[in-house]
Amino acid sequence: MWSIPFIICLLLATTGQAIQSPILKPGDGCGKSLPAKVTPGGASANISISSGGLDRSYLIHVPRNYDINTPVPLILSYHGRTKNASEQELLSQFSNSSYNPNAIAVYPQGVANSRGIRQWYGDPDAPTTINDISFTSDLISHLLSRYCLDPTRVYAAGKSNGGGLVGLLACDPTTSSQIAAFAPVSGAFYLNKTTGKLPPCNTSRLPIPIIEFHGWKDHTIYYLGGPGNSSRGNTTSVLAWVDGWATRDNFSVSQNVSSSVCPSPFKKVTKYNWNDTVEHYNISNLFHDWPSTYPNDDTHLTTCFDATSVIMDFFSRWTL
Numbered sequence: 228m229w230s231i232p233f234i235i236c237l238l239l240a241t242t243g244q245a246i247q248s249p250i251l252k253p254g255d256g257c258g259k260s261l262p263a264k265v266t267p268g269g270a271s272a273n274i275s276i277s278s279g280g281l282d283r284s285y286l287i288h289v290p291r292n293y294d295i296n297t298p299v300p301l302i303l304s305y306h307g308r309t310k311n312a313s314e315q316e317l318l319s320q321f322s323n324s325s326y327n328p329n330a331i332a333v334y335p336q337g338v339a340n341s342r343g344i345r346q347w348y349g350d351p352d353a354p355t356t357i358n359d360i361s362f363t364s365d366l367i368s369h370l371l372s373r374y375c376l377d378p379t380r381v382y383a384a385g386k387s388n389g390g391g392l393v394g395l396l397a398c399d400p401t402t403s404s405q406i407a408a409f410a411p412v413s414g415a416f417y418l419n420k421t422t423g424k425l426p427p428c429n430t431s432r433l434p435i436p437i438i439e440f441h442g443w444k445d446h447t448i449y450y451l452g453g454p455g456n457s458s459r460g461n462t463t464s465v466l467a468w469v470d471g472w473a474t475r476d477n478f479s480v481s482q483n484v485s486s487s488v489c490p491s492p493f494k495k496v497t498k499y500n501w502n503d504t505v506e507h508y509n510i511s512n513l514f515h516d517w518p519s520t521y522p523n524d525d526t527h528l529t530t531c532f533d534a535t536s537v538i539m540d541f542f543s544r545w546t547l
Protein backbone atom coordinates (compact mmCIF):
# COMPACT_ATOMS: atom_id res chain seq x y z
CA MET A 228 0.00 0.00 0.00
CA TRP A 229 2.16 2.90 1.23
CA SER A 230 5.67 3.18 -0.08
CA ILE A 231 8.53 2.93 2.41
CA PRO A 232 9.59 6.59 1.99
CA PHE A 233 6.00 7.58 2.70
CA ILE A 234 6.01 5.56 5.93
CA ILE A 235 9.35 7.11 6.92
CA CYS A 236 7.77 10.48 6.28
CA LEU A 237 4.90 9.50 8.62
CA LEU A 238 7.32 8.41 11.33
CA LEU A 239 9.28 11.64 11.08
CA ALA A 240 6.08 13.60 11.16
CA THR A 241 4.79 11.82 14.26
CA THR A 242 8.06 12.35 16.11
CA GLY A 243 7.83 16.05 15.30
CA GLN A 244 11.09 16.23 13.36
CA ALA A 245 11.52 18.20 10.19
CA ILE A 246 10.15 16.32 7.22
CA GLN A 247 12.96 15.62 4.73
CA SER A 248 11.73 15.79 1.17
CA PRO A 249 11.18 12.07 0.71
CA ILE A 250 10.98 10.72 -2.81
CA LEU A 251 7.41 9.53 -2.79
CA LYS A 252 6.36 6.96 -5.28
CA PRO A 253 3.07 7.21 -7.11
CA GLY A 254 0.26 5.15 -5.66
CA ASP A 255 -0.02 1.47 -6.48
CA GLY A 256 -2.97 2.23 -8.73
CA CYS A 257 -0.85 3.49 -11.64
CA GLY A 258 -1.03 1.38 -14.79
CA LYS A 259 -4.36 -0.18 -13.80
CA SER A 260 -7.29 0.08 -16.15
CA LEU A 261 -10.34 1.96 -14.90
CA PRO A 262 -13.35 0.06 -13.52
CA ALA A 263 -15.95 -0.48 -16.27
CA LYS A 264 -18.38 2.00 -14.69
CA VAL A 265 -15.85 4.84 -14.68
CA THR A 266 -15.55 7.01 -17.82
CA PRO A 267 -13.01 9.86 -17.91
CA GLY A 268 -14.88 13.14 -18.34
CA GLY A 269 -18.23 11.31 -18.17
CA ALA A 270 -20.91 11.25 -15.49
CA SER A 271 -19.56 10.25 -12.09
CA ALA A 272 -19.79 6.60 -11.09
CA ASN A 273 -21.29 5.39 -7.81
CA ILE A 274 -18.97 2.81 -6.22
CA SER A 275 -19.58 0.75 -3.08
CA ILE A 276 -16.91 -0.30 -0.60
CA SER A 277 -17.01 -2.08 2.71
CA SER A 278 -15.50 -0.23 5.68
CA GLY A 279 -15.95 -0.74 9.42
CA GLY A 280 -18.35 -3.61 8.70
CA LEU A 281 -20.69 -1.33 6.74
CA ASP A 282 -21.48 -0.93 3.05
CA ARG A 283 -20.35 2.56 2.13
CA SER A 284 -20.44 4.38 -1.19
CA TYR A 285 -18.87 7.27 -3.04
CA LEU A 286 -19.25 9.07 -6.34
CA ILE A 287 -16.09 9.35 -8.41
CA HIS A 288 -15.25 11.76 -11.21
CA VAL A 289 -12.18 11.00 -13.32
CA PRO A 290 -11.03 13.93 -15.50
CA ARG A 291 -11.23 13.68 -19.30
CA ASN A 292 -7.42 13.89 -19.66
CA TYR A 293 -6.72 11.05 -17.15
CA ASP A 294 -3.81 8.81 -18.13
CA ILE A 295 -3.37 5.53 -16.24
CA ASN A 296 0.37 6.19 -15.92
CA THR A 297 0.35 9.83 -14.79
CA PRO A 298 -0.30 10.42 -11.07
CA VAL A 299 -2.92 13.09 -10.36
CA PRO A 300 -4.19 14.71 -7.14
CA LEU A 301 -7.27 13.44 -5.28
CA ILE A 302 -9.94 15.76 -3.87
CA LEU A 303 -12.44 14.42 -1.34
CA SER A 304 -15.61 16.53 -0.96
CA TYR A 305 -18.06 15.81 1.90
CA HIS A 306 -21.76 16.77 1.80
CA GLY A 307 -23.63 18.48 4.63
CA ARG A 308 -26.02 16.77 7.06
CA THR A 309 -29.30 15.68 5.33
CA LYS A 310 -27.58 16.02 1.92
CA ASN A 311 -26.06 13.39 -0.36
CA ALA A 312 -23.01 12.85 -2.58
CA SER A 313 -24.75 14.01 -5.80
CA GLU A 314 -25.81 17.24 -4.17
CA GLN A 315 -22.26 17.85 -2.96
CA GLU A 316 -20.89 17.25 -6.47
CA LEU A 317 -23.24 19.93 -7.81
CA LEU A 318 -22.55 22.36 -4.95
CA SER A 319 -18.78 22.06 -4.77
CA GLN A 320 -18.17 21.78 -8.55
CA PHE A 321 -14.97 19.73 -8.21
CA SER A 322 -16.10 17.63 -11.20
CA ASN A 323 -16.27 20.77 -13.35
CA SER A 324 -13.11 21.08 -15.51
CA SER A 325 -13.40 24.91 -15.33
CA TYR A 326 -12.37 24.57 -11.68
CA ASN A 327 -10.62 21.23 -11.61
CA PRO A 328 -9.13 20.06 -14.91
CA ASN A 329 -6.77 17.38 -13.56
CA ALA A 330 -7.60 15.91 -10.17
CA ILE A 331 -9.85 12.94 -9.44
CA ALA A 332 -12.82 14.14 -7.37
CA VAL A 333 -14.53 11.80 -4.90
CA TYR A 334 -17.76 12.49 -3.01
CA PRO A 335 -18.19 10.07 -0.10
CA GLN A 336 -21.72 9.51 1.21
CA GLY A 337 -22.66 9.56 4.90
CA VAL A 338 -24.66 6.79 6.58
CA ALA A 339 -28.29 7.57 7.35
CA ASN A 340 -29.33 7.49 11.02
CA SER A 341 -32.46 5.74 12.36
CA ARG A 342 -34.60 8.64 11.09
CA GLY A 343 -33.10 8.40 7.59
CA ILE A 344 -30.92 11.52 7.97
CA ARG A 345 -27.49 11.22 6.37
CA GLN A 346 -24.73 12.69 8.50
CA TRP A 347 -21.10 12.40 9.51
CA TYR A 348 -19.16 11.56 12.64
CA GLY A 349 -18.86 14.71 14.75
CA ASP A 350 -22.53 15.67 14.61
CA PRO A 351 -24.01 15.15 18.11
CA ASP A 352 -26.72 13.03 16.49
CA ALA A 353 -24.30 10.73 14.65
CA PRO A 354 -23.68 7.35 16.28
CA THR A 355 -20.03 7.24 17.39
CA THR A 356 -19.98 3.59 16.26
CA ILE A 357 -19.84 4.82 12.64
CA ASN A 358 -16.32 6.16 12.40
CA ASP A 359 -16.06 8.28 9.27
CA ILE A 360 -12.42 9.06 10.08
CA SER A 361 -11.50 5.37 9.68
CA PHE A 362 -13.80 5.23 6.64
CA THR A 363 -11.83 8.11 5.08
CA SER A 364 -8.52 6.41 5.80
CA ASP A 365 -9.82 3.17 4.24
CA LEU A 366 -11.22 5.10 1.28
CA ILE A 367 -7.89 6.83 0.57
CA SER A 368 -6.03 3.49 0.64
CA HIS A 369 -8.70 1.94 -1.60
CA LEU A 370 -8.43 4.80 -4.12
CA LEU A 371 -4.60 4.88 -4.09
CA SER A 372 -4.55 1.19 -4.99
CA ARG A 373 -7.00 1.55 -7.91
CA TYR A 374 -6.30 4.91 -9.58
CA CYS A 375 -3.07 6.61 -10.60
CA LEU A 376 -2.86 9.11 -7.74
CA ASP A 377 -0.08 11.15 -6.19
CA PRO A 378 -0.21 10.11 -2.49
CA THR A 379 1.34 13.45 -1.49
CA ARG A 380 -1.53 15.38 -3.08
CA VAL A 381 -4.70 14.17 -1.38
CA TYR A 382 -7.03 16.98 -0.23
CA ALA A 383 -10.29 17.25 1.71
CA ALA A 384 -13.11 19.80 1.50
CA GLY A 385 -16.61 19.69 2.96
CA LYS A 386 -19.74 21.65 3.80
CA SER A 387 -21.23 22.11 7.29
CA ASN A 388 -21.22 18.71 9.10
CA GLY A 389 -18.95 17.57 6.19
CA GLY A 390 -16.70 20.57 6.98
CA GLY A 391 -16.71 19.60 10.66
CA LEU A 392 -15.53 16.14 9.61
CA VAL A 393 -12.74 17.73 7.53
CA GLY A 394 -11.64 19.55 10.72
CA LEU A 395 -11.59 16.21 12.57
CA LEU A 396 -9.56 14.60 9.76
CA ALA A 397 -6.95 17.35 10.29
CA CYS A 398 -6.80 16.39 13.98
CA ASP A 399 -6.52 12.62 13.52
CA PRO A 400 -3.02 11.09 13.66
CA THR A 401 -3.66 8.84 10.62
CA THR A 402 -5.69 11.02 8.26
CA SER A 403 -3.57 14.12 8.98
CA SER A 404 -0.65 12.15 7.49
CA GLN A 405 -2.66 11.10 4.43
CA ILE A 406 -4.22 14.47 3.53
CA ALA A 407 -2.06 17.44 2.50
CA ALA A 408 -4.53 20.33 3.01
CA PHE A 409 -8.03 20.88 4.42
CA ALA A 410 -10.95 23.14 3.45
CA PRO A 411 -14.11 23.27 5.59
CA VAL A 412 -16.92 25.51 4.26
CA SER A 413 -19.47 26.73 6.84
CA GLY A 414 -17.87 24.15 9.12
CA ALA A 415 -19.88 22.69 12.02
CA PHE A 416 -17.28 22.40 14.78
CA TYR A 417 -19.24 20.85 17.64
CA LEU A 418 -18.22 21.07 21.27
CA ASN A 419 -18.32 17.87 23.32
CA LYS A 420 -21.49 17.98 25.46
CA THR A 421 -19.69 16.64 28.54
CA THR A 422 -16.50 18.68 28.43
CA GLY A 423 -17.85 21.77 26.62
CA LYS A 424 -14.61 21.65 24.59
CA LEU A 425 -13.59 20.64 21.10
CA PRO A 426 -12.40 17.03 20.86
CA PRO A 427 -8.62 16.57 21.35
CA CYS A 428 -6.55 17.47 18.30
CA ASN A 429 -3.92 14.79 17.67
CA THR A 430 -2.50 15.92 14.39
CA SER A 431 0.62 13.99 13.33
CA ARG A 432 2.31 16.83 11.49
CA LEU A 433 2.65 20.61 11.59
CA PRO A 434 1.92 22.95 10.05
CA ILE A 435 -1.51 21.80 8.90
CA PRO A 436 -2.67 23.96 5.97
CA ILE A 437 -6.33 24.80 6.52
CA ILE A 438 -8.79 27.27 5.00
CA GLU A 439 -12.29 28.01 6.28
CA PHE A 440 -15.16 30.08 4.85
CA HIS A 441 -18.10 31.21 6.97
CA GLY A 442 -21.16 33.40 6.39
CA TRP A 443 -21.56 36.04 9.09
CA LYS A 444 -25.35 35.50 8.87
CA ASP A 445 -25.13 31.71 9.25
CA HIS A 446 -28.15 30.70 11.38
CA THR A 447 -27.45 26.98 11.18
CA ILE A 448 -23.88 27.05 12.47
CA TYR A 449 -23.47 30.46 14.09
CA TYR A 450 -20.30 32.40 13.29
CA LEU A 451 -20.05 33.27 16.98
CA GLY A 452 -20.82 29.70 18.12
CA GLY A 453 -23.64 28.36 20.27
CA PRO A 454 -26.64 26.15 19.57
CA GLY A 455 -27.46 27.32 16.02
CA ASN A 456 -31.00 26.70 14.81
CA SER A 457 -31.04 23.13 16.06
CA SER A 458 -30.87 21.89 19.62
CA ARG A 459 -28.45 19.09 18.77
CA GLY A 460 -25.43 20.76 20.33
CA ASN A 461 -23.24 23.82 20.59
CA THR A 462 -20.57 24.67 18.07
CA THR A 463 -17.47 26.68 18.87
CA SER A 464 -16.98 30.21 17.60
CA VAL A 465 -15.45 30.12 14.15
CA LEU A 466 -12.77 32.64 15.12
CA ALA A 467 -11.78 30.58 18.18
CA TRP A 468 -11.46 27.56 15.88
CA VAL A 469 -9.38 29.44 13.29
CA ASP A 470 -7.19 31.02 15.98
CA GLY A 471 -6.71 27.52 17.41
CA TRP A 472 -5.23 26.38 14.08
CA ALA A 473 -3.03 29.49 13.83
CA THR A 474 -1.70 28.74 17.32
CA ARG A 475 -1.21 25.04 16.60
CA ASP A 476 0.62 25.95 13.38
CA ASN A 477 2.98 28.07 15.49
CA PHE A 478 1.73 31.50 14.50
CA SER A 479 0.71 34.06 17.05
CA VAL A 480 -2.93 35.03 16.62
CA SER A 481 -1.96 38.68 16.04
CA GLN A 482 0.33 37.65 13.14
CA ASN A 483 -2.66 37.50 10.79
CA VAL A 484 -2.84 39.72 7.72
CA SER A 485 -6.38 40.90 7.20
CA SER A 486 -7.67 42.19 3.91
CA SER A 487 -10.94 43.17 2.29
CA VAL A 488 -11.52 40.75 -0.57
CA CYS A 489 -14.47 42.13 -2.53
CA PRO A 490 -14.65 45.51 -4.27
CA SER A 491 -17.82 47.61 -4.13
CA PRO A 492 -20.70 46.96 -4.84
CA PHE A 493 -20.14 43.48 -3.35
CA LYS A 494 -20.91 43.07 0.32
CA LYS A 495 -17.91 43.04 2.62
CA VAL A 496 -15.67 39.95 2.82
CA THR A 497 -12.75 39.96 5.26
CA LYS A 498 -9.92 37.51 4.80
CA TYR A 499 -7.57 36.57 7.66
CA ASN A 500 -4.33 35.00 6.59
CA TRP A 501 -1.43 33.49 8.50
CA ASN A 502 1.40 33.12 5.98
CA ASP A 503 -0.88 31.43 3.39
CA THR A 504 -1.15 28.43 5.76
CA VAL A 505 -4.21 29.20 7.89
CA GLU A 506 -6.84 31.26 6.08
CA HIS A 507 -10.37 32.34 6.92
CA TYR A 508 -13.04 34.27 5.01
CA ASN A 509 -15.82 36.12 6.88
CA ILE A 510 -18.55 36.73 4.28
CA SER A 511 -20.92 39.40 5.58
CA ASN A 512 -23.96 38.73 3.34
CA LEU A 513 -23.94 34.92 3.36
CA PHE A 514 -25.89 32.49 5.53
CA HIS A 515 -25.11 28.75 5.67
CA ASP A 516 -23.78 28.77 2.11
CA TRP A 517 -21.00 27.67 -0.23
CA PRO A 518 -19.61 31.04 -1.48
CA SER A 519 -20.15 31.46 -5.19
CA THR A 520 -20.30 34.11 -7.95
CA TYR A 521 -23.56 32.60 -9.23
CA PRO A 522 -26.65 31.21 -7.46
CA ASN A 523 -26.11 27.60 -6.33
CA ASP A 524 -27.98 24.87 -4.47
CA ASP A 525 -27.40 26.71 -1.18
CA THR A 526 -28.41 30.26 -2.05
CA HIS A 527 -29.30 32.84 -4.68
CA LEU A 528 -26.98 35.26 -2.86
CA THR A 529 -23.60 35.73 -4.47
CA THR A 530 -20.20 37.12 -3.57
CA CYS A 531 -17.15 38.22 -5.58
CA PHE A 532 -15.35 34.84 -5.54
CA ASP A 533 -16.00 31.14 -5.93
CA ALA A 534 -14.90 29.23 -2.83
CA THR A 535 -14.09 26.32 -5.17
CA SER A 536 -11.48 28.38 -7.10
CA VAL A 537 -9.93 29.68 -3.88
CA ILE A 538 -9.79 26.13 -2.48
CA MET A 539 -8.19 24.78 -5.70
CA ASP A 540 -5.54 27.49 -5.48
CA PHE A 541 -4.93 26.75 -1.77
CA PHE A 542 -4.66 22.98 -2.40
CA SER A 543 -2.26 23.50 -5.33
CA ARG A 544 0.28 25.07 -2.95
CA TRP A 545 0.53 22.04 -0.61
CA THR A 546 1.96 18.53 -0.82
CA LEU A 547 2.79 16.07 1.96
Ligand SMILES: *[C@@H]1O[C@H](CO)[C@@H](O)[C@H](O)[C@H]1NC(C)=O
Binds near residue numbers: 310312313314
Ligand atom coordinates in the same frame (compact mmCIF):
# COMPACT_ATOMS: atom_id res chain seq x y z
C1 LIG B 1 -29.74 13.17 -3.63
O1 LIG B 1 -30.53 14.34 -3.49
C2 LIG B 1 -31.20 14.72 -4.67
C3 LIG B 1 -31.85 16.05 -4.43
O2 LIG B 1 -32.61 16.02 -3.25
C4 LIG B 1 -32.19 13.65 -5.07
O3 LIG B 1 -32.81 14.01 -6.28
C5 LIG B 1 -31.44 12.34 -5.28
O4 LIG B 1 -32.34 11.31 -5.51
C6 LIG B 1 -30.64 12.01 -4.01
N1 LIG B 1 -29.83 10.84 -4.26
C7 LIG B 1 -29.70 9.90 -3.36
C8 LIG B 1 -28.84 8.77 -3.74
O5 LIG B 1 -30.23 9.94 -2.27
Ligand SMILES: *[C@@H]1O[C@H](CO)[C@@H](O)[C@H](O)[C@H]1NC(C)=O
Binds near residue numbers: 273274285286311313
Ligand atom coordinates in the same frame (compact mmCIF):
# COMPACT_ATOMS: atom_id res chain seq x y z
C1 LIG C 1 -24.80 4.72 -4.54
O1 LIG C 1 -25.20 3.39 -4.37
C2 LIG C 1 -25.50 3.06 -3.01
C3 LIG C 1 -25.73 1.56 -2.94
O2 LIG C 1 -26.70 1.19 -3.86
C4 LIG C 1 -26.68 3.88 -2.56
O3 LIG C 1 -26.98 3.59 -1.20
C5 LIG C 1 -26.33 5.34 -2.69
O4 LIG C 1 -27.41 6.16 -2.32
C6 LIG C 1 -25.92 5.67 -4.10
N1 LIG C 1 -25.38 7.06 -4.13
C7 LIG C 1 -25.74 7.95 -5.02
C8 LIG C 1 -25.14 9.29 -4.85
O5 LIG C 1 -26.53 7.72 -5.92
Ligand SMILES: *[C@@H]1O[C@H](CO)[C@@H](O)[C@H](O)[C@H]1NC(C)=O
Binds near residue numbers: 323324325326
Ligand atom coordinates in the same frame (compact mmCIF):
# COMPACT_ATOMS: atom_id res chain seq x y z
C1 LIG D 1 -18.59 24.84 -14.84
O1 LIG D 1 -18.19 26.06 -14.27
C2 LIG D 1 -18.33 27.16 -15.15
C3 LIG D 1 -17.71 28.37 -14.45
O2 LIG D 1 -18.41 28.66 -13.26
C4 LIG D 1 -19.81 27.36 -15.47
O3 LIG D 1 -19.95 28.42 -16.38
C5 LIG D 1 -20.38 26.07 -16.06
O4 LIG D 1 -21.77 26.21 -16.21
C6 LIG D 1 -20.08 24.89 -15.15
N1 LIG D 1 -20.46 23.65 -15.81
C7 LIG D 1 -21.38 22.85 -15.30
C8 LIG D 1 -21.64 21.61 -16.08
O5 LIG D 1 -21.97 23.08 -14.26
Ligand SMILES: *[C@@H]1O[C@H](CO)[C@@H](O)[C@H](O)[C@H]1NC(C)=O
Binds near residue numbers: 355419420422
Ligand atom coordinates in the same frame (compact mmCIF):
# COMPACT_ATOMS: atom_id res chain seq x y z
C1 LIG E 1 -16.92 13.69 25.20
O1 LIG E 1 -15.98 13.72 26.23
C2 LIG E 1 -16.15 12.66 27.17
C3 LIG E 1 -15.21 12.91 28.33
O2 LIG E 1 -13.88 13.06 27.85
C4 LIG E 1 -15.88 11.35 26.45
O3 LIG E 1 -16.07 10.28 27.34
C5 LIG E 1 -16.86 11.21 25.27
O4 LIG E 1 -16.56 10.06 24.53
C6 LIG E 1 -16.78 12.43 24.37
N1 LIG E 1 -17.85 12.35 23.38
C7 LIG E 1 -17.65 12.25 22.08
C8 LIG E 1 -18.86 12.20 21.22
O5 LIG E 1 -16.53 12.24 21.61
Ligand SMILES: *[C@@H]1O[C@H](CO)[C@@H](O)[C@H](O)[C@H]1NC(C)=O
Binds near residue numbers: 400427428429
Ligand atom coordinates in the same frame (compact mmCIF):
# COMPACT_ATOMS: atom_id res chain seq x y z
C1 LIG F 1 -5.25 12.40 21.61
O1 LIG F 1 -4.76 13.28 22.58
C2 LIG F 1 -5.33 13.11 23.88
C3 LIG F 1 -4.77 14.17 24.79
O2 LIG F 1 -4.90 15.43 24.22
C4 LIG F 1 -5.05 11.72 24.38
O3 LIG F 1 -5.72 11.52 25.60
C5 LIG F 1 -5.53 10.69 23.36
O4 LIG F 1 -5.13 9.39 23.74
C6 LIG F 1 -4.98 10.97 21.96
N1 LIG F 1 -5.60 10.08 21.01
C7 LIG F 1 -4.92 9.49 20.02
C8 LIG F 1 -5.71 8.65 19.08
O5 LIG F 1 -3.73 9.65 19.85
Ligand SMILES: *[C@@H]1O[C@H](CO)[C@@H](O)[C@H](O)[C@H]1NC(C)=O
Binds near residue numbers: 453
Ligand atom coordinates in the same frame (compact mmCIF):
# COMPACT_ATOMS: atom_id res chain seq x y z
C1 LIG G 1 -24.85 25.07 24.99
O1 LIG G 1 -24.19 26.06 25.75
C2 LIG G 1 -25.04 26.65 26.74
C3 LIG G 1 -24.29 27.83 27.36
O2 LIG G 1 -22.99 27.45 27.75
C4 LIG G 1 -25.42 25.58 27.76
O3 LIG G 1 -26.28 26.13 28.73
C5 LIG G 1 -26.13 24.44 27.04
O4 LIG G 1 -26.39 23.40 27.94
C6 LIG G 1 -25.28 23.92 25.89
N1 LIG G 1 -26.06 22.96 25.12
C7 LIG G 1 -25.60 21.76 24.79
C8 LIG G 1 -26.55 20.91 24.02
O5 LIG G 1 -24.48 21.37 25.06
Ligand SMILES: *[C@@H]1O[C@H](CO)[C@@H](O)[C@H](O)[C@H]1NC(C)=O
Binds near residue numbers: 477
Ligand atom coordinates in the same frame (compact mmCIF):
# COMPACT_ATOMS: atom_id res chain seq x y z
C1 LIG H 1 7.71 28.43 16.40
O1 LIG H 1 8.02 29.79 16.09
C2 LIG H 1 9.09 30.32 16.86
C3 LIG H 1 9.26 31.80 16.45
O2 LIG H 1 8.02 32.44 16.47
C4 LIG H 1 10.36 29.54 16.58
O3 LIG H 1 11.39 30.03 17.41
C5 LIG H 1 10.12 28.06 16.87
O4 LIG H 1 11.25 27.33 16.46
C6 LIG H 1 8.91 27.57 16.08
N1 LIG H 1 8.66 26.19 16.46
C7 LIG H 1 8.36 25.25 15.57
C8 LIG H 1 8.10 23.89 16.11
O5 LIG H 1 8.32 25.46 14.36
Ligand SMILES: *[C@@H]1O[C@H](CO)[C@@H](O)[C@H](O)[C@H]1NC(C)=O
Binds near residue numbers: 470480483
Ligand atom coordinates in the same frame (compact mmCIF):
# COMPACT_ATOMS: atom_id res chain seq x y z
C1 LIG I 1 -5.73 39.45 13.80
O1 LIG I 1 -4.79 40.18 14.56
C2 LIG I 1 -5.35 41.26 15.30
C3 LIG I 1 -4.21 42.02 16.00
O2 LIG I 1 -3.31 42.46 15.05
C4 LIG I 1 -6.33 40.73 16.31
O3 LIG I 1 -6.94 41.80 17.00
C5 LIG I 1 -7.40 39.93 15.59
O4 LIG I 1 -8.23 39.29 16.54
C6 LIG I 1 -6.76 38.84 14.74
N1 LIG I 1 -7.77 38.17 13.94
C7 LIG I 1 -8.03 36.90 14.04
C8 LIG I 1 -9.06 36.38 13.09
O5 LIG I 1 -7.44 36.16 14.79
Ligand SMILES: *[C@@H]1O[C@H](CO)[C@@H](O)[C@H](O)[C@H]1NC(C)=O
Binds near residue numbers: 502
Ligand atom coordinates in the same frame (compact mmCIF):
# COMPACT_ATOMS: atom_id res chain seq x y z
C1 LIG J 1 5.97 31.40 5.66
O1 LIG J 1 5.93 30.54 4.54
C2 LIG J 1 7.16 30.49 3.84
C3 LIG J 1 6.92 29.71 2.56
O2 LIG J 1 6.25 28.52 2.82
C4 LIG J 1 8.22 29.88 4.74
O3 LIG J 1 9.44 29.80 4.06
C5 LIG J 1 8.36 30.73 5.98
O4 LIG J 1 9.23 30.10 6.88
C6 LIG J 1 7.01 30.92 6.67
N1 LIG J 1 7.12 31.88 7.75
C7 LIG J 1 6.65 31.64 8.96
C8 LIG J 1 6.79 32.73 9.95
O5 LIG J 1 6.12 30.57 9.26
Ligand SMILES: *[C@@H]1O[C@H](CO)[C@@H](O)[C@H](O)[C@H]1NC(C)=O
Binds near residue numbers: 497510
Ligand atom coordinates in the same frame (compact mmCIF):
# COMPACT_ATOMS: atom_id res chain seq x y z
C1 LIG K 1 -17.47 39.58 10.13
O1 LIG K 1 -18.28 40.38 9.30
C2 LIG K 1 -19.33 41.06 10.01
C3 LIG K 1 -20.20 41.77 8.97
O2 LIG K 1 -19.44 42.59 8.14
C4 LIG K 1 -18.74 42.00 11.04
O3 LIG K 1 -19.79 42.61 11.78
C5 LIG K 1 -17.86 41.20 11.99
O4 LIG K 1 -17.21 42.08 12.89
C6 LIG K 1 -16.80 40.46 11.19
N1 LIG K 1 -15.97 39.67 12.09
C7 LIG K 1 -14.68 39.49 11.85
C8 LIG K 1 -13.93 38.72 12.86
O5 LIG K 1 -14.15 39.87 10.83
